[in-house]
Amino acid sequence: xxxxxxxxxxxxxxxxxxxxxxxxxxxxxxxxxxxxxxxxxxxxxxxxxxxxxxxxxxxxxxxxxxxxxxxxxxxxxxxxxxxxxxxxxxxxxxxxxxxxxxxxxxxxxxxxxxxxxxxxxxxxxxxxxxxxxxxxxxxxxxxxxxxxxxxxxxxxxxxxxxxxxxxxxxxxxxxxxxxxxxxxxxxxxxxxxxxxxxxxxxxxxxxxxxxxxxxxxxxxxxxxxxxxxxxxxxxxxxxxxxxxxxxxxxxxxxxxxxxxxxxxxxxxxxxxxxxxxxxxxxxxxxxxxxxxxxx
Amino acid sequence: xxxxxxxxxxxxxxxxxxxxxxxxxxxxxxxxxxxxxxxxxxxxxxxxxxxxxxxxxxxxxxxxxxxxxxxxxxxxxxxxxxxxxxxxxxxxxxxxxxxxxxxxxxxxxxxxxxxxxxxxxxxxxxxxxxxxxxxxxxxxxxxxxxxxxxxxxxxxxxxxxxxxxxxxxxxxxxxxxxxxxxxxxxxxxxxxxxxxxxxxxxxxxxxxxxxxxxxxxxxxxxxxxxxxxxxxxxxxxxxxxxxxxxxxxxxxxxxxxxxxxxxxxxxxxxxxxxxxxxxxxxxxxxxxxxxxxxxxxxxxxxxxxxxxxxxxxxxxx
Numbered sequence: 090x091x092x093x094x095x096x097x098x099x100x101x102x103x104x105x106x107x108x109x110x111x112x113x114x115x116x117x118x119x120x121x122x123x124x125x126x127x128x129x130x131x132x133x134x135x136x137x138x139x140x141x142x143x144x145x146x147x148x149x150x151x152x153x154x155x156x157x158x159x160x161x162x163x164x165x166x167x168x169x170x171x172x173x174x175x176x177x178x179x180x181x182x183x184x185x186x187x188x189x190x191x192x193x194x195x196x197x198x199x200x201x202x203x204x205x206x207x208x209x210x211x212x213x214x215x216x217x218x219x220x221x222x223x224x225x226x227x228x229x230x231x232x233x234x235x236x237x238x239x240x241x242x243x244x245x246x247x248x249x250x251x252x253x254x255x256x257x258x259x260x261x262x263x264x265x266x267x268x269x270x271x272x273x274x275x276x277x278x279x280x281x282x283x284x285x286x287x288x289x290x291x292x293x294x295x296x297x298x299x300x301x302x303x304x305x306x307x308x309x310x311x312x313x314x315x316x317x318x319x320x321x322x323x324x325x326x327x328x329x330x331x332x333x334x335x336x337x338x339x340x341x342x343x344x345x346x347x348x349x350x351x352x353x354x355x356x357x358x359x360x361x362x363x364x365x366x367x368x369x370x371x372x373x374x375x376x377x378x379x380x381x382x383x384x
Numbered sequence: 385x386x387x388x389x390x391x392x393x394x395x396x397x398x399x400x401x402x403x404x405x406x407x408x409x410x411x412x413x414x415x416x417x418x419x420x421x422x423x424x425x426x427x428x429x430x431x432x433x434x435x436x437x438x439x440x441x442x443x444x445x446x447x448x449x450x451x452x453x454x455x456x457x458x459x460x461x462x463x464x465x466x467x468x469x470x471x472x473x474x475x476x477x478x479x480x481x482x483x484x485x486x487x488x489x490x491x492x493x494x495x496x497x498x499x500x501x502x503x504x505x506x507x508x509x510x511x512x513x514x515x516x517x518x519x520x521x522x523x524x525x526x527x528x529x530x531x532x533x534x535x536x537x538x539x540x541x542x543x544x545x546x547x548x549x550x551x552x553x554x555x556x557x558x559x560x561x562x563x564x565x566x567x568x569x570x571x572x573x574x575x576x577x578x579x580x581x582x583x584x585x586x587x588x589x590x591x592x593x594x595x596x597x598x599x600x601x602x603x604x605x606x607x608x609x610x611x612x613x614x615x616x617x618x619x620x621x622x623x624x625x626x627x628x629x630x631x632x633x634x635x636x637x638x639x640x641x642x643x644x645x646x647x648x649x650x651x652x653x654x655x656x657x658x659x660x661x662x663x664x665x666x667x668x669x670x671x672x673x674x675x676x677x678x679x680x681x682x683x684x685x686x687x688x689x690x691x692x693x694x695x696x697x698x699x700x701x
Contacts (some may be wrong), residue, residue: 130605
């Protein structure tokens with residue numbers, strides 16, 4: 090965050106706000122060269138020609154397009170256009186840079202490259218980036234703080250770990266990563282709290298984990314739970330499907346209650362899979378893996 | 385394929401012949417398809433043009449027509465006048481002032497059409513898509529009526545006893561009617577009215593393709609409204625602006641009906657002057673030479689247009 094951020098912007102027209110945007114469509118001016126595009130904001134704010142040229146050159150170097158200054162946007166590839174759009178938005182040294190799904194038009198390989206590039210640019214310039222994305226992986230790997238929005242409202246703000254490990258809403262838990270949802274009623278019994286599941290069974294919860302009394306949903310990440318032979322406690326279920334991913338195996342279960350449940354286990358034992366389709370299993374959910382949701 | 389025909393000539397030869405035959409067929413078809421247009425162009429444009437060109441180098445007949453005798457007198461007379469009595473040569477002020485009036489009136493009309501047409505086109509292009517058709521339809525309504533009728537309607541409006549003067553005198557803004565009819569103002573007004581759609585439509589076409597996210601990008605990069613107009617919208621609308629200007633300028637400079645009706649007899653434009661040479665003036669070669677001059681002016685205008693358009697494309701490539 091830049092130092093002087095206490096300016097009220099609501100009353101200012103867009104062209105007076107110290108914020109620049111990288112548009113989803115890039116919105117590069119087709120009638121101007123790459124260098125003229127990058128220098129546009131500087132020209133509008135009245136930066137002297139000599140300084141403007143120097144800063145444009147610096148920006149071109151920053152996005153590694155030094156040789157392309159005199160080309161037109163239409164002569165560049167998608168990735169290069171993306172970098173020009175970035176350089177153009179950064180040239181005026183905004184306090185905040187908005188990136189509106191900037192990578193959605195690129196193919197996977199280019200997207201990965203640009204993610205690293207954006208990280209580098211952010212560190213080098215020290216400007217706050219607000220990065221809008223629908224890609225949960227992008228959100229997790231690139232940000233320091235994530236705000237998950239649904240229907241125009243921010244549901245949760247937090248670090249990637251907070252968002253992933255402690256989602257507060259069903260939408261947040263569902264949006265980032267795979268999740269199991271279990272519904273029931275919270276009961277208080279002497280030393281601890283537990284969730285009595287609707288279809289039978291009980292999940293121990295952490296103390297003071299929040300959540301209302303009455304109907305409650307918990308979110309459980311598939312990789313946080315253990316699978317064992319039945320009779321060891323936990324929730325009983327049956328294996329419905331086994332999907333092998335190489336590094337790990339996903340077991341799709343049906344719990345006693347009939348609710349579906351997914352468990353992911355690392356393949357530490359090589360190709361031997363401890364459970365097959367139709368096997369009865371017990372699911373052990375550690376208290377800190379059960380995240381009580383607010384809705 | 386090419387390498388094969390070079391090394392093993394005998395087996396490849398029939399294929400080559402077949403290729404050539406197909407090519408010949410293609411060429412023949414192309415000429416057949418072009419034929420109707422070529423015929424019309426030859427008889428309606430190239431032929432008459434050649435006749436006019438030839439006439440401009442002939443001696444004038446006493447009662448109109450031409451005498452088949454080569455002379456450059458007509459071309460000389462475009463710019464110079466020869467005194468009837470002593471043969472002294474001076475500039476043909478009348479011709480030059482008519483040429484100048486044609487040029488300047490056409491230019492003023494074009495500029496006015498741009499000033500009125502650009503905001504109109506921008507207005508239509510920024511309407512919701514389903515209402516744009518209606519606005520465009522309204523723009524084309526004047527085309528439904530005959531040019532002469534529309535011109536006489538304007539005459540009704542601006543003549544001394546016309547609506548405008550009656551109203552102005554009625555509310556006491558002026559005691560005498562303002563002379564508008566039979567002035568250059570009247571000619572400009574008439575041409576502006578008639579040719580305005582030719583300015584609006586091409587500009588609309590180029591503004592309609594304009595990506596308004598570029599306008600947003602302009603605001604995002606600290607450009608104010610005027611700068612966005614000047615640096616983003618106008619450059620992107622430039623092809624339409626140039627096309628519209630040419631489309632207005634060319635018929636304006638050769639305009640005949642409008643200056644005839646609204647300019648009266650004395651405020652001639654080159655179109656009227658050419659007609660005069662073939663009629664009362666009985667100087668066909670001079671009329672022919674003036675026609676060529678008019679065409680040259682139009683050519684220059686078109687050349688500027690082509691330059692502007694291809695220059696843009698070269699910069700893009």
